[in-house]
Amino acid sequence: MRRFLRAENGAVSVYLILIIVPIFLFQAVLIDFARIKVxxxxxxSAVQAAARSVMSSFDTDLQKRGLYGMGLSQEASEQLFGDVFIRNLSSSVSAKGFHFIDTHxxxxxxxxxPVYSLANHVIFERQLTQDMKIKAPIEYTLEIVDKFQKSxxxxxxxxxxxxxxxAAEVEKLIKQREDALDEAWHSTEAMNAKLTSYHTYYRTRIAAxxxxADRIGIHTVDGIRDDMTATNEHLQSLASSISDMELSIASLSKAGAESVESIKSLVAAKSSLEQQASTLTHKLSELQALLQNVLDYTALTVRTKLELAANASEIARLQxxxxxxxxxxKQKNDDIRTKLLGISDSSSTGSLGGAxxxxxxxxxxxDDYFYQYQTSIASITALFSAFQASVESVNLYTTEHTAQINQRNEAYWNEMNSFYAKQSSLEKVRMNANSATEANKQAQTNTIQAILEKAKQAIGGCDISASPSGDEALYSKLQGDSDQTAAIKEQGYYQKYRQANAQDATIGNDVAYELDKAESTSLRAMDILGSISHMAEMLRTELYVNEYAFTKFNYRTYGLEKTPTGEPKLSNELIDPGTHVLANQEVEYLLYGFSSCAANITSAYAEMFSLRLAIRTLEALLDPEKELLNVGSPLLVLLVAAAQGAAKAFGDxxxxxxxxxxxxxxKLSVTAFKLTYKDYLRLFLMLHSNNTKLMARMQGLIELETGKDLLQETTYMQANAASEIRLWFIPKMIRLLEGSGLLGCKVVGTQCQFNRSAVVSY
Incomplete structure (x- = not known):
């Protein structure tokens, strides 16, 4: 075994194997890696191409209006996406021959x-901006901007x-001042009338x-009653004595002639007593009359003091x-002075000529007018209080006391007479001037009102005879059910698109112009001039959205305006707004947003009339009548100018x-230029700019005209697709690369799968 291990036979082959196998493995992995990346x-690319193909199927009806939304259903979109995706993969090529890449x-x-639709205001505004970014500046510059800048x-x-x-501010202060003075003078006249009656009344009362007091002298009730008691007792004693004498005389008469002398003596004594009794009876009668005088005096004195206290309270109340x-x-007079000083110091009215x-x-x-008025009233009240105090302090009206009280009674009356005689002449002049001014204002107001009534009759603009209920049905679709008593109210297109953008669905544009009262109409008309002056600095803010309204929708005078050659001005767009079902009123609806033709047309007419009234009024202010200026009523000057301007505005x-x-x-512009009905609507759209409501109404009109629900018109889409490729060599080694993030696919068996997405929008 040791020999085998140490043997050198075949070493070259083993060496070659150790070298070639790693190279082969590396080449195999590299080839599959390259195939994966391709x-x-x-x-x-296939996903991107398929997504673009789906988005290329846009709605042609909306495209004519400068808008792009996908015109396919969800099912058709996915079918088209899948077909285009497959056709862009290498597997769609013929299976014959060798294919380095075979993606399935x-x-x-x-x-x-679908992610976003044309119902979204951000998307909607972006698309119409793209459509109008070339046309709107040219049109708007030619028709409005250049004219106003050069005029x-x-x-x-x-x-x-x-x-x-x-003028309105000064006039308001003047009215407040005059109303206060009228109230003061009304109460002053009441005070004068009361003091006149009091003076006469108390002069008579003091004399009484x-x-x-002269009849009573120094007598008192107790003294008189004591005298009456003593007199009564004396009378009773005399009556008893007379009765006894009568009995004695009767008794002596029976005695005979020898009592004659005695009888005569008794008769004489009785006669004397009867005379005394008569004198005492008369005295008692006088004492009773005197007692009644004392009682009457006391009662009259108390009543006089009570009445005088009530009268003094009334005089104090008037004060x-x-x-x-x-x-x-006085405060309002000071405010007027301050206001006039501010006006004179500023140059705000410098070019208005004589106005x-x-x-x-x-x-x-x-100021001394107010000072004297107040001090006189205070003095009169104080003198009346002094008169009251004198009466309160006197219990016995002696000659001296009576003279003093009469003097106090005359004092307040003389003061009142003197003040009233002087002040009444001043107040008469003031009130006569006010009455004349008010009469003149009323005359001018009546003139303006008569023209406003004529203007109301001339508004027109809605062809009711052509379609009595057609517009009502169309507005019901746009604005929903207007029946406030209905249990379930049907939602309109406008509410739908407002709610789709998380906005309230309030009807109208918070702008309602009416030709109602002459004075308020005149003042509000002048406010429009200031708004337009301010608007000139930001004319391009809402340019694109507003101009889209005029290129894609109709208005009252669409088709009536003429070119310089006399031909009707018509739209150059792919659609003709004149053929829309809501005829000659769409821009007015976009501007005011009411649920009827009459309401929108009337508002447009009223606001346009107001602007023309303001311009004509301003022209008249350049050359007012000198006599009119001397009246000193700024509002009257304005109303006279408005009355002159109203007639011209009606003709305009x-x-x-x-x-x-x-x-x-x-008279106002350095260069002459003319504006049409359409141009004024342009101005009003700028004045009442509210893009969110305007776009919701536009979306509603588009759905009304095309029948397309913009909630379903996709403008932004996300597409997903998956493919796979078969690995040729060693899948397990490729799988080892998954965790490195280099592959971009997932190895499943012998396949490497890709999952890709694309986001596309118009």
Whole structure:
């Protein structure tokens, strides 16, 4: 055995085996590894190609609208993906001959998973942005941006809006001041009337008390009652004596002639007693009258004090109304002064011509007016309190006391008369001026209101005769069931797409323009100018989404607007918005979002009228009447200008709804340019920008028109597929490489399996 081990026969062969076998094994593993990598790349390419093939089957109806969504069902998508995947594998080549790579698809391994759809606002916005990124800037720049930038209307618009705001603020302060003064004067007149009646009443009462006091003198109730008691006792004694004398006379009369002298003597004595009794009876009557006078005096004195206390409370109550009202009026007067000072210091109304001069004529009341008013009322109240105190302190109305009280009664009355005579003339001038101003405002308001009523009648825009219930049914699909009493409300397309993006489904755009009250309409119209001025700085923010609305949807004057050659302006898109089922109202619906044609068209008309009213009002403000400025009412100046502008705005609207272009303003702009109904809708879309609601309405209109549920229109897809390749040499050695991460496949028996995915989107 030892010899065999030490033998050298065949050593070369063993050496060669030890060298060649590892080389062979290495070459075998290397060949299979190379085949695996080629198969891996082939599988990845096949998955990518299959996924792209599926996505190439887009919906042509949506493609005409600049949108791309996969037009195949889930089953058809997976079938197409599987077919293309297999055809791109080497196993699909003819089986004849030698094939270095022979990749096979695993059965039931292909899968297509839709991830996002056109219902997603991020996807939807991205696609329409791609569609509009060339067309929108050109269209918008030509139609809006260049016109506004070159016109020079930004500053006048801003100044006009600022003037309207300042006029409203000053007018509000003026009204608050005047209302406070009216309240104070109303209470002052009540005080004057009451003090007049009090003066007369207490003058009579004091005279009555003085007269009673004169009758009473220094007598008291107790003294009078003592005298009455003594007199009664004396009368009773006299009556007893007279009765006794009568009995004696009767007795003597029976005695005969000898008693004649005695009888005469008794009769004389009786007569004397009767005379005394008569005198005492008269005295008792006088004492009773005197006692009644004392009682009447006491009662009248008490009643006078009680009545005077109640009267003083009423005067104090009126003072507590007047003085706070005066303080409030002074505060508002100071606020007006501060506001006017701020306006004069700023240049915010610098280019409005003479309209700004109205602020110089706003009535400011001197501080001494309020001081004198308050001090006079306080003085009158104090004098009446002094009169009350005098009455309270007097129990016996002697000549001296009566004179003093009468003097106090005259004091407050004279003060009231003096103040009232002076103040009434001032208040009359003030109230007459206010009445004239209010009458003028009302006249202008009536003029504006009459034009607003005409505008309401002229709104139109919805062809009810053509399809009385058609639009209602279409809006029901768009907006859902509007019947508030229905137990189960049907969801509309708009709500569906809002909820798909986790948004509330509130109907409308929180913007509702109505031609209601003249004053509020005029002020709100001027606010639009400020909004447009501010909007000019960010015109491109919502450009693409808004312009998509005008290229893919119709509006009221679609087909009525003319080219410079007189031909109708029509869409150059693959679809004609004029053929849509919701005719001549889609952009208005996108803008306002109400559930009827009438509501959307009315809102568009009302807002457009408001803007034209604001522009025409601003033109009138450039040259107001001088007499009007002297009135000192900024709101009146604005209303007069609005009344002039309303008539012109109504004429502008008649032209706009016919598809004609109307000059923005020849007085405000340095370059003349015209805007159409469509251009104003562009502005309003910028003013009320709300992309999430706008896109949900767009999606609803697209589904209404095409019948395509955008929730099912896939724009982002993940595809998965698996393949395998047979290993030629030593699978177990290949398996050893799995843990290294170099293979990219999983060894199963003699096969190496690949699982690959691809993500593609439009």
């Amino acid at each position: 198969a891996e790349k082939e599988t990845e 698809s695993l059965e039931d391994s292909t899968r297509v998973t 020079g209307v930004k500053e006048p618009f801003q100044l006009g809006s600022q003037f309207a705001k300042e 008390l003085n007269e009673l 507590q109304i007047i003085e706070p009202a005066i303080r409030l009026a 700004k001069d109205v602020f110089q004529h706003v009535s400011l009341i001197r 609207m008649n032209a706009l709804v016919k598809g004609e272009a109307v000059e923005l303003s020849s």
